[in-house]
Amino acid sequence: MNDMTSHPVTTQDAAEPILRLEGLTVHRGAAKILDRVSLSLGRGETLALVGESGAGKSTIATALMRLLDGARVEGRAELDGAGDLLALPERRMVRLRGSRLSMIFQDAGSALNPSYTVGRQLTTTLRRTLGLSRAEARAKAVELFTSVGINDPDGRMSAFPHQLSGGMQQRVMVAIALAGNPDLLLADEPTSALDVTIQAQIVRLILAQTRARGASCIFVLHDLALASQSCDRIVVLYAGQVVESGPSREVLERSRHPYTRQLKSCVLEIGSKDLTAPEGTVPPHSEMPVGCRFATRCPRALPRCAGEAPPLVPARDDATGPLDHQFACWNPE
Numbered sequence: 276m277n278d279m280t281s282h283p284v285t286t287q288d289a290a291e292p293i294l295r296l297e298g299l300t301v302h303r304g305a306a307k308i309l310d311r312v313s314l315s316l317g318r319g320e321t322l323a324l325v326g327e328s329g330a331g332k333s334t335i336a337t338a339l340m341r342l343l344d345g346a347r348v349e350g351r352a353e354l355d356g357a358g359d360l361l362a363l364p365e366r367r368m369v370r371l372r373g374s375r376l377s378m379i380f381q382d383a384g385s386a387l388n389p390s391y392t393v394g395r396q397l398t399t400t401l402r403r404t405l406g407l408s409r410a411e412a413r414a415k416a417v418e419l420f421t422s423v424g425i426n427d428p429d430g431r432m433s434a435f436p437h438q439l440s441g442g443m444q445q446r447v448m449v450a451i452a453l454a455g456n457p458d459l460l461l462a463d464e465p466t467s468a469l470d471v472t473i474q475a476q477i478v479r480l481i482l483a484q485t486r487a488r489g490a491s492c493i494f495v496l497h498d499l500a501l502a503s504q505s506c507d508r509i510v511v512l513y514a515g516q517v518v519e520s521g522p523s524r525e526v527l528e529r530s531r532h533p534y535t536r537q538l539k540s541c542v543l544e545i546g547s548k549d550l551t552a553p554e555g556t557v558p559p560h561s562e563m564p565v566g567c568r569f570a571t572r573c574p575r576a577l578p579r580c581a582g583e584a585p586p587l588v589p590a591r592d593d594a595t596g597p598l599d600h601q602f603a604c605w606n607p608e
């Protein structure tokens with residue numbers, strides 16, 4: 276089993292937030308896919324979004340990139356020095372994508388363009404984001420391929436995506452995401468399409484490269500053990516709402532929300548991989564309770580929980596800010 280406590284606790288005095296997300300709400304028709312999600316990310320910090328399938332993790336990342344289609348989005352996402360990502364004109368977003376913020380998608384095989392060599396896809400990004408000449412972009416591409424662990428980087432420049440393994444394709448995606456020196460990386464379960472043996476390597480690679488550049492990263496993961504080992508902070512989502520958040524070690528060792536406890540016990544029982552969901556199912560959007568959304572599955576539910584949604588509150592009396600440990604529960608552990 277993984278050592279879930281090995282990662283250092285990040286302090287709240289981490290630098291000024293690079294991202295402040297406030298009240299992100301996403302509607303699809305009558306369904307509220309995300310409900311007032313707020314989080315802060317310090318410069319150079321790594322944050323994991325954790326929760327079962329359907330919790331809304333990918334929706335947060337995609338909303339930040341402004342790549343959600345067919346959804347109504349409310350809230351603010353203040354990226355330091357750039358303004359509110361949710362309100363900027365599209366032409367500003369086009370410039371920011373790849374240069375200030377980049378996304379690494381779940382399945383590199385479908386995110387890469389099958390018709391162009393991977394070298395061309397990387398050099399195109401380098402030329403667009405850094406304004407390099409053709410020769411400069413090629414040299415930089417080889418350097419980037421080397422830094423993400425691609426063997427024979429020069430030779431691989433002329434490979435098409437289908438000629439590479441899944442792990443290599445994801446390394447190419449990482450190189451493309453890093454090309455414009457973004458200060459915020461969004462990694463959406465970047466290893467879900469890969470063999471278990473390759474998954475940890477890719478997660479480590481992304482975090483090492485993020486840290487080496489002093490960038491920040493939001494990692495979408497559903498493996499709580501991997502999240503706590505690798506990221507500074509954790510945000511636990513349930514049915515589109517934040518139920519607990521804070522420094523990884525605190526959230527893990529002093530979990531207050533019964534759902535976090537259940538996620539944790541699943542990991543402890545099963546080992547680090549293959550997280551199965553806690554017992555029961557998330558209510559469908561059409562039947563979402565008005566009170567705590569977890570109440571229908573919660574072993575500690577009180578009559579109050581069904582009718583009144585609990586607010587996020589600090590886990591400790593001496594808590595001072597949004598980077599502290601917080602939870603939303605009327606009857607915490």
Ligand SMILES: Nc1ncnc2c1ncn2[C@@H]1O[C@H](COP(=O)(O)OP(=O)(O)OP(=O)(O)O)[C@@H](O)[C@H]1O
Pocket residue numbers: 303308326327328329330331332333334335497
């Ligand atoms: N394009 C879409 N059209 C309609 N509903 C969608 C769409 N994309 C996501 N949803 C719904 O939004 C909710 C949140 O989905 P999302 O993919 O963000 O969850 P997730 O936590 O990332 O799950 P997973 O781990 O399975 O990727 C789900 O109920 C999903 O069915």
